[in-house]
Amino acid sequence: MTRRFAFTPYLFLAPALALVATFVLYPILAVVFYSFTDFDIITSPEWVGIDNYQRLIGDPTFWKALTNSAVYLVVTPTVIVLSIMLAIVVNRRLRGISLFRALYFVPAVSGSIAIGISWRWIFERNGMLNSALISTGVISEPVQWLTDPDYVLPIAMLLTVWAGVGYYAVIFLAGLQNIPEELYDAARIDGCNRFQKHWHVSLPGLRPQIVFVAVISSLAALKVFDEIYVLTNHTGGVLESGTTIVFYLWRQAFVLSNAGYASAIAIALLLATLVFSIGLVRVLERGEAT
């Protein structure tokens, strides 16, 4: 028996497929091609084989940027823990709780550049943090936080956590509200205190949300750019202290006009992200199975 080929579904799919092919597939393939070329955007790309990839291996700034991006992943467990705690705190029927929920969600709907600029005001030499520390006698001279290589990345990570907690807390809040109240009642009857109740009921109940947040927040951490761009005044920080892999990619492509090399960095980032995501999901799923 022969099956008749149906055109109609493909006809309906065609517009979406055309858009995906034009705006997703073609750029990815173009980046793969450019990664094997010497391309300065102005003149035609020149085929150089695997030169760009060989250069990556010997480029200390690339490895520094990759290390910084890996360090940035610390944001993920931090943001998960804080978001769950916040979700538990606001998952109550209290007067004015809607206002509180709205307030902590504000960073999520604010522009990242706007947030970055306001954070600069806090950490500048004459900023709010130094003023507070000097007025309380903790320090006698202002600290130049944003040009100290030890502080640039932690400040950017703190910013990411602050900006993300509200958003992820909403996801966990939705998860908490789906956990049947009976489970908490049973835990209470079994003698659980408040901490044990959340440890044994809330956390297992939030596992799907934890997997989801772990994946999207770690991908966001690997792709961080805006915070670094604003906090370091477009420089990546002294001694590359805040240079992440996407920031380095941007600098190579749009400051140094090395679009071919930047494409190779993009491919390396793609592979690293892919491997990391698959690994992370497998680990989290294995935890679920046990």
Add this chain to the structure above:
Amino acid sequence: MRNRTFPTLALVFVLALVACTPNVDTSPSASDPVEPSGSEVAANSPDASAAPSDAPAAPCAAESSQEDPIMEGVEEGAEISFWTYFLSPTFDEFILCTIARFEEAYPGVTVNWEDHQATYLDDYRNSINSDTQPDVANLSNNEGWVREFAQAGALLNLTDNAPQEIIDQYFPNLFADNLVDDDSFQFPWYQSIAVELINTRIYEDAGLDPAEFPTAIDELPALCQTIKDETGTLCDIRLTVTDYLSQMTYEGGVDVMNEDQTEFTFDSPEAVEWLQMYVDMVAAGTVDTDALTTALDRVALLIFSAGQAAFYQTGPQLIRVVKDNNPDLYENLALAPLPLGKSGVTQPTSMAISVKADTEFPNASMALAAFFTGPRAMLDFAKIVPVYPSTPAAFDDPFFSEEPELIEDSARPLAREIIENQQNILPPIPEKADVNDIVRQAVEAALFADVPAQEALSDAVEQANALIR
């Protein structure tokens, strides 16, 4: 709960707007020439940027002491595209009036004008790649755009193609800015001059006299030390992070390449001495390192305009930022000439207009570029914003010899002499952006990682030479 959803979302939206509004910075960066609101301009940066003045503007005035340059052989019926950089909407009237006069002078020729802003450089690069490059474009000399695009073969050689009488209308040093193989690829447009703005209150509190501001760069470390010791204020000076080679050339008198232009030599004793000066200032804690290493002129400018620095190098047109942000400081401002480096000269800070290499209408395109950069248009422009002409003739107008009333205009009578003596002494640098990035890393290693200046620069020279071999 459900009936609270809408008010809650509305509240979130309003709070987000409130949170965002004061923080959004729409002003152009240091490399942006003109901010649409006219409140910020970067003259310390290589760009000769412009911000509108309070002076009465008469861009469409029928009368002028100056003539527009007219070229022979302009193609009939030519339709040419023209891009400017960050000039709209503030200067729309000036540009549209100049285009109208041009089209009247060349009947049948049409100009299609577009102003591109923050993405200008990307747009221009992409236009070359996609074969939509404008016939005539406003490029920055100091950012190295002219040389970059000329070396890529994208610009018309004006030394070979422009009529001699057009070339002769410019200051020779400005037409010769950014030569490639001894040829010029730009008509110089509006110029800026850098000066030192002095906060007289801090300066005098430090026991110093603004009239005796240092005349040489190497006096700055001692000055900064005195200011810190006496007032606790740090110096607000900048390294040109996008062009270290230029800065060490002018300030340190460094020959960055050998005579044959085959090897880099910026690890010479002069270069080490130049870098050591900054290393010592950072070690002594006399400079704001955020301002020192920023890529944005705005950062250092705002420190000065907030009254937190004793002096700041910028263009007189930026005094308006001080006036707007801190009227009290404006009342306590003094101006001093820029201290000279070991080269003994200052760098031209100019915008330019260039023509597409393979334009269909080379004569019409050159005519438009010459028209906008000519004495008549430049005089009109200088009357609405404190920028200066690239043509000696324009300075003959009494406007430039009148005694200025405002401090921001006080450099006007000196402008011609300053501009005439500016020189671009930086040779063409192969792989310039990459080499500058190597130098940036070396400078940061010396400033912040205790690497000796000699070692940092010698390593950088080795890497830079490997790049061009």
